Amino acid sequence: MKSHAIALSALLLTAASVEAADVIVTVHGVEVGKGNVSVGICDTALGGEHCPVGGEQASTAPTLDFVFQNVPPGNYAFGGHQDINQNGERDENFLGIPKEPVALSNNALEKMIPTFSDAQVAISEGAENRVEIHLQMYGGKKGKSGAARTQ
Numbered sequence: 001m002k003s004h005a006i007a008l009s010a011l012l013l014t015a016a017s018v019e020a021a022d023v024i025v026t027v028h029g030v031e032v033g034k035g036n037v038s039v040g041i042c043d044t045a046l047g048g049e050h051c052p053v054g055g056e057q058a059s060t061a062p063t064l065d066f067v068f069q070n071v072p073p074g075n076y077a078f079g080g081h082q083d084i085n086q087n088g089e090r091d092e093n094f095l096g097i098p099k100e101p102v103a104l105s106n107n108a109l110e111k112m113i114p115t116f117s118d119a120q121v122a123i124s125e126g127a128e129n130r131v132e133i134h135l136q137m138y139g140g141k142k143g144k145s146g147a148a149r150t151q
Contacts, residue, residue: 019126020070027064029135035083039066042077045116077119078105103133
């Protein structure tokens, strides 16, 4: 039991010494006035419970910025979706292919079946990190979702 307490204390001290970062996710290709745009930060895989942090905004401009504060350094995937029909869901066809515009970091939508590994970008400690993603129909025009930039 004592060794677990020491290991836990060491982990907490290490976590406390790591400086969290701000991440600005810029979403391009927004269809103005057509539902909300959502962005999620995925930590181990794409979708659902693997994207515990997110935000949502009205589609008021062709480009929107989402600011996430105190993100621990590490590798994350960033995903976006525009809810064109305003039903509060990302609609998919019977094969699970999105029927509304979606985006993934690191140009991952260029892959036939994108994975977390394809979409992951490194977030640096104590810096302002920028990630750009481009909404598009899955299988449609290729976006240029960039990797994170540290400033």
